[in-house]
Amino acid sequence: MLRLIVTRLLDAIPTLVMVLILVFVSLRILPGDPAQVALGEQATPDQLNLFREQMGLNAPLWQQFFSFGWNMLSLNFGKSLINGTPVIDLLAQNLPYTIELTLVATLIGLCIGVPMGVFAAVNRNKAPDTGARLYSLIGYAVPDFYLGALLLIVFSLNLGWFPINGGGDGFVDGIYHVLLPAITLAALKSAFLGRLTRTALLEVLGKDYVRTARAKGADENRVIYRHGLRNALLPLTTGLGLSILSTLSGSVPVELVFNRPGIGSLLINSIAQRDYPVIQAGVVMFAFFVVIINLAIDLAYVLVDPRIRVK
């Protein structure tokens, strides 16, 4: 297991280096001058030059790149060009909210999606299956920013059951604030996981060993959950990993509609302001998460499927 972890981490190094190069180059190609954004349209050329000098933006590109690479390795992410706040502080302020939203949304998505998928598979081509497929279709089709606004209007504005916006203060208030945005994201997640569960389970339920179990008179619940669902966990694990990654990077519209702090909206704002240090650190952090979550999925495979462990 340790060897697997070390190997996977070593494999990730070239990926992270590529990300560093890509993010650096793409930002420099992107039109838009951070000095102009920070100082405004009417800034004098002298002030623009002074700002660039102070922020190291006048140095040759190769020098900027090596300085950036070294800083990333030493976890020195620099300061925001717009407000001078250390980037590490900005990430630390926003990351907990993103993790919180991702975890709660994933949990809700799992709790709805997996049972729904099982129910649909067991009742294939019957009304529950049609209903589940319809739910999945709607989950995929309705944009999260629209669903978020709709839920806000109904449950926060009209019924007053949930807060309108913000991240909440403290644990209980935090959970109270995260529920509605998490439900918004969970709609798509549950649609995805439900469909995945249904497909995987249907495939497994058609296998010889399932038929054998039934022929031996095994209880139907045992057939479905012990022989069926357990063996369908492999694709579900992959799907879960992908779903978590998509939430980490794709929760921006929900963060905006619910005015939640988070890494996604921090990055979008920084891109609009050409705040290079924040964008660079944010993207590298996302890449790091991708590596970690992929590693977690690999480890989960080993735990979920004994055959992989034996190999």
Place this chain on the structure above:
Amino acid sequence: MSLSRREFMTKAGVAGAAITIASTVGMPEAMAQDHVLSIALAARAPNGLNPAQTGLTGGDNWAISQIYDCLVNSADGTFGIKPEDFKPEIAESYESSPDAKTWTYKIRKGVKFHKGYGEVTADDVVFTFTRLIDPKVVTASKATYANIASVEAVDPMTVKFTLKLPDPLFNGSIASTLPASILSKKAFTEKGDAYKFDPIGTGPYQVTSVDPTSGVLLEANPDYFGGVAVTKHLKIVFIADTTARTLAFLSGQIDMMEGARTPGWIAGIKQRAAKTIFDETQPGSFNHLMLNLTKKPLDDVRVRQAIRYAIDNSAIAKAYGELATPMVGMIAPQFEGSVKPADLPPELQYKPDVAKAKALLAEAGFPNGLTIQCFNSQREDYAAIMLMVQEQLRAAGITLDMKMIDHATFHDQTAKDLNTIVLNSSSYPPVPTFPLVIQLASNAEVKADGSGGTNFSHYGVAMKGVDDLLTKALAEPDFEKRVATVQDIEKQVLKDLPDMGIITLSYVVARNPRVDLGYPVKSGYAYWPLHKAKYV
């Protein structure tokens, strides 16, 4: 390492819960909502509360304007547009030399900085302005203060400004501007970088806390020289998304919100909350169309006139309802120096006339119309105005092949002289010469390497401009005479048409009727004092 599947599931669940808990503990405790006046602004988080720093958002400006004072200021809810319109603030009196090149301010005695940082002296004023004019210090709006040759303390309570050129409206152009809010020299030196989130001013409110997620919390300054603020606590919340901000306002969670400057927004709010009060600053931003005179066929005045005749400013303004005013020339109709249609000869009134536009195009060699390529910002105000302009031009046979691009890219590409027809939206102080110097002077000409200014039309270089008249206006110490010269410039620009005013667009704040501001908002910058505001 050996871990069964059941153990894995259990541990994963526990770890997930632990991370969730860790992510939410340690956040600041909620402040009681009682008697906290709140306003939500369109920004993601505070960028700082040092008035002279760069990168401030509109939300930061709101907070700053409550925390600091200037030497003088306009009356609440108005713009000082004439020299006599300004009221003393930190200065108890001021006087100008006859040539309007020397301005002397007497500091009010007993004005205290927040949190025990002592009384304001001439040293603090000199410190504040020295930073603004020091070329080695990056501060906001450097060009605004470029006319100051020197600032010195005559005695501990008197400050003297010496200017390079006369400025009869020095109080409006410099002394009352937000970046010129008076800093505490002692606090600034002591706190260094930390000053921007722990600022010390003299204003009616002082900072209690600044939090990137919950916003800026202020409390009344008990020593405020103008009297203690009526409402003790003030909360400035940052909500970037218009929908989220609107819902927070409609739910009653916040008392005031920065509105959206889009057609139909006010009507939409009124449908849901009919008693909402809308505070609007006239004029707000100036929206100009600048035509690049170095690009064909815009070098032909007949084509420019055709564009002017094809655009119906009043129709565009009408789409915005009470938020917009049609512009006649370069300067907003609410400001001194602007010209009224009635004062102009008929040929400069440009009453919308599609037939005349077509005839002018035909005369210029385009009987079948023409296509002009340009790009525009995706920002909602830019996009809405330009789409209306595009539609009006189409009726006259002018096709705008317009690309919509991200706002920072738009500014970057425009600053490199790559655009043809540029919509420019800027908020200017009520100083008649200000937009002219920035948009029409030949030394502000845009340059291909991006090092130029914001004269995107190349007026004064591609063709004779108004440099002489502008020099005359800037050298004039008498305000009325200066205004008369500015009006001459307006008329010349209407003849040459390198730049055409489209509409002014007000900054708007929706207010819950339970809040009384204590005065009506008529004009002014995009922020106003809240120290007289109270719940009713």
